[in-house]
Amino acid sequence: MTTNGTLGVAVIGTGKMGADHVRRIDAVISGARVAAVADIDGDRAEALAKTVEGCTAYTDPAAAMASPDVDAVLIASPGPAHEEALLTAFEHDLPVLCEKPLTPDPESALRVLEAEQRLGRRRVQVGFMRRFDSEYMRLKRTLAEGHLGRPLMLHCRHRNVSVHPYFTAEMLITDSVAHEMDCTRWLLEQEITAVTVLRPTPSSLSPEQLNDPQLVIFETDGGALVDVEIFGNCGFGYQVRTEAVCERGTARIGDDHGMFTNAAGRWGGEIAQDYVERFADAYDREVQQWVDATRRGEVVGPSAWDGYAVAAVSRAGVTAQATGRRTVVEMIERPAFYAPDRR
Numbered sequence: 001m002t003t004n005g006t007l008g009v010a011v012i013g014t015g016k017m018g019a020d021h022v023r024r025i026d027a028v029i030s031g032a033r034v035a036a037v038a039d040i041d042g043d044r045a046e047a048l049a050k051t052v053e054g055c056t057a058y059t060d061p062a063a064a065m066a067s068p069d070v071d072a073v074l075i076a077s078p079g080p081a082h083e084e085a086l087l088t089a090f091e092h093d094l095p096v097l098c099e100k101p102l103t104p105d106p107e108s109a110l111r112v113l114e115a116e117q118r119l120g121r122r123r124v125q126v127g128f129m130r131r132f133d134s135e136y137m138r139l140k141r142t143l144a145e146g147h148l149g150r151p152l153m154l155h156c157r158h159r160n161v162s163v164h165p166y167f168t169a170e171m172l173i174t175d176s177v178a179h180e181m182d183c184t185r186w187l188l189e190q191e192i193t194a195v196t197v198l199r200p201t202p203s204s205l206s207p208e209q210l211n212d213p214q215l216v217i218f219e220t221d222g223g224a225l226v227d228v229e230i231f232g233n234c235g236f237g238y239q240v241r242t243e244a245v246c247e248r249g250t251a252r253i254g255d256d257h258g259m260f261t262n263a264a265g266r267w268g269g270e271i272a273q274d275y276v277e278r279f280a281d282a283y284d285r286e287v288q289q290w291v292d293a294t295r296r297g298e299v300v301g302p303s304a305w306d307g308y309a310v311a312a313v314s315r316a317g318v319t320a321q322a323t324g325r326r327t328v329v330e331m332i333e334r335p336a337f338y339a340p341d342r343r
């Protein structure tokens, strides 16, 4: 860290999320600076580094992490690249904010858990940013207060205008529904035990490999049911909504809430077009809290265990999607190292 305690961050992956996090660290939050960026696409890394004073571009993430200017790492490369980046960060004993998914499959997630436990202290926060969204935080508080009674069901809707062209049907589960997996565990404080995936005849506008949209159903160990409409390419807006149906009432967040107009005999509003817009505040809060905690020498937020749990549920989801059958989630016991009250 510099003498004034500013955290030097290396951002790995300079695509859509990496670039947005670089802008955030550089211009929105306090206590950190982007010391390095790395991307296998050197031109992209160079172009982004030029927007930040004192930032060096690398094509090799390991070289960026070895820089003496780097105190912490933000991983924003695609999920399959996360394991290698995390293990490299551990070699340098660097704290990490790793975009979701921790890794796309439970085997690699387990290797990350084992490596972190060998370090003897937690280093990883996973980028499940909905936990930092004001609407989701309010829903969490409402459920915890208990006046609605026990949550019986969650109805979730997760629509994207479009997803990256490289997206596959599996990624609808491992990259998109991963958020509902984390929200279910966090909001209900229950584990997901089984997954079923149902598919209507795909939209004629769906890219062939996507089979879009799909309906994903979770069962939990507390007896709750969760349904998730995942629509990767709905074309008209980014909509993320969760409604909790409880014994004595319901609570819903994520109704589109931009400006509402009345004019010329019509009423209307606005729909966010992507997550960068819809969850801007959540990302700002997430990264600020990560920086603040890191500067205090602490790790807060969703842990590598939460990332592993989502990878385990994702495996069941991908199997359920491929077979059309209800699939039971297989998970290891939670190690004491990841006990909720231990940081």
Ligand SMILES: NC(=O)C1=CN([C@@H]2O[C@H](COP(=O)(O)OP(=O)(O)OC[C@H]3O[C@@H](n4cnc5c(N)ncnc54)[C@H](O)[C@@H]3O)[C@@H](O)[C@H]2O)C=CC1
Pocket (backbone or CB within 6 Å): 012, 013, 014, 015, 016, 017, 018, 038, 039, 040, 041, 044, 061, 075, 076, 077, 078, 079, 081, 099, 100, 101, 127, 128, 129, 164, 175, 275, 279
């Ligand atoms: N929390 C959230 O709401 C969101 C999280 N994400 C997550 O952020 C990550 C990145 O997603 P996007 O920015 O949308 O992807 P993207 O495809 O726009 O960018 C990925 C970048 O990583 C680079 N890259 C690929 N392999 C690499 C490697 N081994 N080392 C370094 N760089 C590498 C690519 O060249 C590209 O520039 C993913 O894990 C994704 O799931 C993405 C969107 C929203």
Ligand SMILES: O=C1[C@@H](O)[C@H](O)[C@@H](O)[C@H](O)[C@H]1O
Pocket (backbone or CB within 6 Å): 160, 163, 175, 176, 177, 179, 275
């Ligand atoms: O994490 C995200 C993307 O990777 C994913 O592709 C989207 O479906 C999600 O809405 C977004 O939050």
